[in-house]
Amino acid sequence: xxxxxxxxxxxxxxxxxxxxxxxxxxxxxxxxxxxxxxxxxxxxxxxxxxxxxxxxxxxxxxxxxxxxxxxxxxxxxxxxxxxxxxxxxxxxxxxxxxxxxxxxxxxxxxxxxxxxxxxxxxxxxxxxxxxxxxxxxxxxxxxxxxxxxxxxxxxxxxxxxxxxxxxxxxxxxxxxxxxxxxxxxxxxxxxxxxxxxxxxxxxxxxxxxx
Numbered sequence: 001x002x003x004x005x006x007x008x009x010x011x012x013x014x015x016x017x018x019x020x021x022x023x024x025x026x027x028x029x030x031x032x033x034x035x036x037x038x039x040x041x042x043x044x045x046x047x048x049x050x051x052x053x054x055x056x057x058x059x060x061x062x063x064x065x066x067x068x069x070x071x072x073x074x075x076x077x078x079x080x081x082x083x084x085x086x087x088x089x090x091x092x093x094x095x096x097x098x099x100x101x102x103x104x105x106x107x108x109x110x111x112x113x114x115x116x117x118x119x120x121x122x123x124x125x126x127x128x129x130x131x132x133x134x135x136x137x138x139x140x141x142x143x144x145x146x147x148x149x150x151x152x153x154x155x156x157x158x159x160x161x162x163x164x165x166x167x168x169x170x171x172x173x174x175x176x177x178x179x180x181x182x183x184x185x186x187x188x189x190x191x192x193x194x195x196x197x198x199x200x201x202x203x204x205x206x207x208x209x210x
Contacts, residue, residue, distance in 0.1 A: 002119045003030045005048040007039035007065070008081065009058055013104070017052060017081075020111050027115070036060025037171055043069045048076060050118045052111075053098075055082035055089065056209055058161065059171055063096045064154040070097035077118035081107070084206060092150050099123040148186050153207055155182040159195065160202035 004021055006029060008014045018029050030046040033039035036057040043051055051069060055062035066078045079100035080093045093101050100118045102110055106126055117124035148156065151172075158168045165183075169176045183198075192198050202208050 002027045002050065002115070003046065003048040004028065004115065005031045005033065005039070005042055005046060005051045007033040007036070007042070007051065007057060007062075008054040009034050009056075010054075013054070017107070017111065020107070021052075021115065024112060024115075034058075036062065036065035039065045040068050040072075043073050043076065047073060050115055051076060051078045052081050052115070053078055055080055055084065055093075056206065059158070061154055061157050061207070063092045063150045064172070066093070066096040066098045067150065077121060079114050079118055079124065088147065092153070096150060101125050148189060149182075152182050152186040152189075155179060156186050156198060156202050157207040159183065160199045160208045 004027060006014050006017050006021075008017070014032050014034075018032070021027055022029055030048055031042040033042045037059045039051065039053060039057065040060065051066075053062045053065060053069075057065060060068075062080055062082070066080065069076055069078060077100065078096075078098040079102055080098045081102055081104060082089070083104050090101060100114050100123060102114050102124070103126065110124075110126055114124040154172060155168060158171060163171070165176050165179045168179045172179070187193065187198060190198070190201055192201065
């Protein structure tokens with residue numbers, strides 16, 4: 001039996017994904033989550049084989065959730081499920097430990113194949129992800145030094161959602177001082193000097209949904 005966890009903040013999306021997956025013999029959906037923190041908690045509680053994880057989750061985004069789930073649940077595979085397919089997002093997915101990437105627009109055609117591959121511990125990427133991008137990542141090409149790290153993006157997302165430093169520290173299980181360090185680093189890299197400017201950056205770059 002393949003055990004699957006679904007994490008998406010839209011009830012209709014979760015219901016649709018669940019209906020597709022539960023129609024496959026030998027698969028069981030063991031839990032659903034509406035945000036990244038709940039996804040991490042559910043993964044620890046249910047120990048799924050595969051997590052279908054939306055990138056744009058509230059509280060903890062899909063990349064940070066992937067990092068924590070992969071680090072705390074041995075053997076789990078993560079399929080990032082998203083409306084976006086930018087090069088930087090795919091790089092973040094790979095760096096966080098996810099081995100599957102699927103656009104929501106391709107779900108009806110490829111969701112079953114994606115979960116089958118990950119359940120067998122094989123990677124799954126649709127043609128939307130170019131071979132050149134994967135080769136660039138695997139060869140560890142020189143990264144853009146101005147780009148935010150995954151943890152910095154997680155902090156910026158939570159700031160844009162209106163969370164205080166203490167709340168961010170609790171959600172990400174880090175110290176308040178570390179939150180302040182990531183916040184300062186992000187603002188320095190982006191050459192921003194106000195929280196409002198940081199929030200605008202988060203919205204423009206789809207770290208939060210408007």
